[in-house]
Amino acid sequence: MLLFAVSFVSCKQDGEYHTITDKIEADQKPYHGDLSSEELLAGTELIQITEGEHTFLIPERKGQIKSYACIECHSKPLNEMKGANGQKAHWDLKINHAAIETMDCATCHNPDNMNNLKSLTGKDIDINLSYKLCAQCHSKQFEDWKGGAHGKKVAGWAPPRASMTCVNCHNPHNPGFETRWPAQFNTQKVEERKDGLGH
Amino acid sequence: MSNRKKWFSLDLGPHNKKKSSGNCGCSNPQGSCDSGPEKEELNAEEFYEAAINASIGDERRKDGFDQVFDVQMDRRDAFKKLTASLLIGAGAISSCTSVIQDPDSKEKAQIDWEEQFKGNYKLMTDEEKKQTVDRLMRSYELRTGKNISMSSKNAEEDVLFGYAFNISKCQGYMDCVSACVEENNQDRKSQMQYIRIHEMKDGKGFNFNEADDNYYHEVPAEGHFYMGTQCFHCDNPPCVDVCPVQATWKEEDGLVVIDYDWCVGCRYCMAACPYDGRRFNWSKPEVPENEINKNQHYLGNRMRKKGVMEKCTFCVQRSRKGKNPACVEACPTGARIFGNLLDPNSTIRWVLENKKVFRLKEDLGTEPKFWYFMD
Numbered sequence: 126m127l128l129f130a131v132s133f134v135s136c137k138q139d140g141e142y143h144t145i146t147d148k149i150e151a152d153q154k155p156y157h158g159d160l161s162s163e164e165l166l167a168g169t170e171l172i173q174i175t176e177g178e179h180t181f182l183i184p185e186r187k188g189q190i191k192s193y194a195c196i197e198c199h200s201k202p203l204n205e206m207k208g209a210n211g212q213k214a215h216w217d218l219k220i221n222h223a224a225i226e227t228m229d230c231a232t233c234h235n236p237d238n239m240n241n242l243k244s245l246t247g248k249d250i251d252i253n254l255s256y257k258l259c260a261q262c263h264s265k266q267f268e269d270w271k272g273g274a275h276g277k278k279v280a281g282w283a284p285p286r287a288s289m290t291c292v293n294c295h296n297p298h299n300p301g302f303e304t305r306w307p308a309q310f311n312t313q314k315v316e317e318r319k320d321g322l323g324h
Numbered sequence: 325m326s327n328r329k330k331w332f333s334l335d336l337g338p339h340n341k342k343k344s345s346g347n348c349g350c351s352n353p354q355g356s357c358d359s360g361p362e363k364e365e366l367n368a369e370e371f372y373e374a375a376i377n378a379s380i381g382d383e384r385r386k387d388g389f390d391q392v393f394d395v396q397m398d399r400r401d402a403f404k405k406l407t408a409s410l411l412i413g414a415g416a417i418s419s420c421t422s423v424i425q426d427p428d429s430k431e432k433a434q435i436d437w438e439e440q441f442k443g444n445y446k447l448m449t450d451e452e453k454k455q456t457v458d459r460l461m462r463s464y465e466l467r468t469g470k471n472i473s474m475s476s477k478n479a480e481e482d483v484l485f486g487y488a489f490n491i492s493k494c495q496g497y498m499d500c501v502s503a504c505v506e507e508n509n510q511d512r513k514s515q516m517q518y519i520r521i522h523e524m525k526d527g528k529g530f531n532f533n534e535a536d537d538n539y540y541h542e543v544p545a546e547g548h549f550y551m552g553t554q555c556f557h558c559d560n561p562p563c564v565d566v567c568p569v570q571a572t573w574k575e576e577d578g579l580v581v582i583d584y585d586w587c588v589g590c591r592y593c594m595a596a597c598p599y600d601g602r603r604f605n606w607s608k609p610e611v612p613e614n615e616i617n618k619n620q621h622y623l624g625n626r627m628r629k630k631g632v633m634e635k636c637t638f639c640v641q642r643s644r645k646g647k648n649p650a651c652v653e654a655c656p657t658g659a660r661i662f663g664n665l666l667d668p669n670s671t672i673r674w675v676l677e678n679k680k681v682f683r684l685k686e687d688l689g690t691e692p693k694f695w696y697f698m699d
Binding site: 144145148149152153154155156158159160161162164165265266269272273274275276277278280281282283284286288289294302304305306307308309310311312313314315318 | 483542648664667671697
């Protein structure tokens with residue numbers, strides 16, 4: 126027993142750890158070093174959000190939407206704007222997001238208040254905070270996103286943390302990823318394997 | 325050197341090197357080559373002395389002095405006089421065609437000389453590291469007329485790099501592979517790639533024997549999942565242990581790196597790596613001049629040469645500036661997560677603590693700093 130204890134101590138003294146997890150645990154501390162993502166983020170308009178125990182930055186959205194504010198066009202109720210003589214808008218939008226029994230335009234948009242989004246219970250959601258809308262159904266993805274397991278950083282690994290928000294990667298009207306051809310095909314590898322040189 | 329070539333190939337001066345190394349060390353052991361590694365800068369006189377010493381060993385074949393003048397005199401003096409009048413310096417040694425002293429070729433030769441006899445990067449002081457990258461940048465400028473930026477930035481304190489890969493998210497687009505090749509100046513001729521994306525059949529588990537890492541069809545393919553491998557920057561890297569010349573080592577921030585100028589190309593590391601993380605330059609790497617990434621690091625994406633190992637460095641030229649590696653930035657699905665393992669507030673730490681993570685061949689005890697997880 127004593128021998129065991131001694132060997133354990135001497136092991137520690139060497140500064141060696143049995144596993145990388147031990148090493149991380151022993152040496153960890155919040156990073157306040159020289160490296161920062163601030164410079165990389167300089168060109169991006171960001172807003173800070175706090176969700177649960179996580180506080181981080183996400184890109185501002187309203188400024189990126191060309192036709193915002195919506196009420197500049199949506200000045201009267203939708204049924205009054207419909208008709209042959211009106212200018213067609215949003216003709217290119219096709220909703221490919223859940224079944225039509227589950228979702229339609231009005232699930233997220235409020236015809237009486239076009240400048241904001243609408244929660245399932247009819248509460249306003251700021252367009253800048255559209256992730257709150259997505260989180261109503263996609264709660265698992267929301268958890269992962271808050272922690273950083275789902276989604277991408279805006280730039281850099283160093284603090285401050287700035288994460289892309291849902292709509293930076295997913296088109297809310299058609300959120301799935303398309304199938305496509307890979308960016309690469311290694312013809313050399315094919316040759317090598319034909320000659321039996323590959324692994 | 326001809327500038328008409330469309331393809332740039334790194335030429336650290338096989339001519340020059342062959343000449344200077346052939347002439348010196350081997351045939352004349354008491355010559356200046358011994359003093360090479362210690363000397364950081366040779367002044368003009370010392371350099372002359374060194375160049376002359378270096379040349380004498382070869383004079384039997386090359387020096388026509390005796391035939392021309394038929395004078396019996398001390399060869400050393402004779403050669404000195406001759407060089408004084410003919411301005412034989414580095415330029416003449418390095419280039420048989422040029423007898424006129426050209427300051428550029430002289431400088432080139434001096435750079436080659438100092439590069440040839442420099443020490444292992446791992447053992448260099450910061451000053452020496454800076455000098456070697458300065459030399460390499462100047463050398464590139466002299467040879468191509470173009471400028472590159474090369475960093476010798478050391479590991480930051482309190483940083484340990486780690487990586488997580490989401491198997492559920494990867495769609496097999498291989499945008500990471502393209503970004504990696506472009507970022508790291510990998511040989512286009514042999515189509516070297518650090519990253520491999522394996523297409524695996526659902527329900528078969530991680531079956532690398534049946535997986536395809538060179539598919540070409542629309543992805544994601546029905547009934548398949550995708551996972552990527554590259555250098556895992558093991559905390560207990562077997563590749564480092566086997567290197568007979570210590571040309572590869574683990575840096576303070578956990579990156580396993582290679583000094584391309586110290587590597588002898590024995591490929592022991594390639595055999596030792598259980599993950600196929602290492603690549604060998606069987607031929608001289610070729611990258612079109614206009615595609616060269618000029619933002620370089622000594623331990624990262626600077627141009628390699630024939631006969632040396634290379635591999636993923638987690639884009640040391642980027643990560644040590646706070647950026648994400650090129651593969652992380654290029655991934656359109658967010659399957660790749662990179663960060664500081666020592667920072668409890670980092671997203672990589674959240675993944676390790678909250679997702680069910682695993683590593684490849686964990687039983688080997690290599691302790692990779694590259695984890696896989698699923699949604």
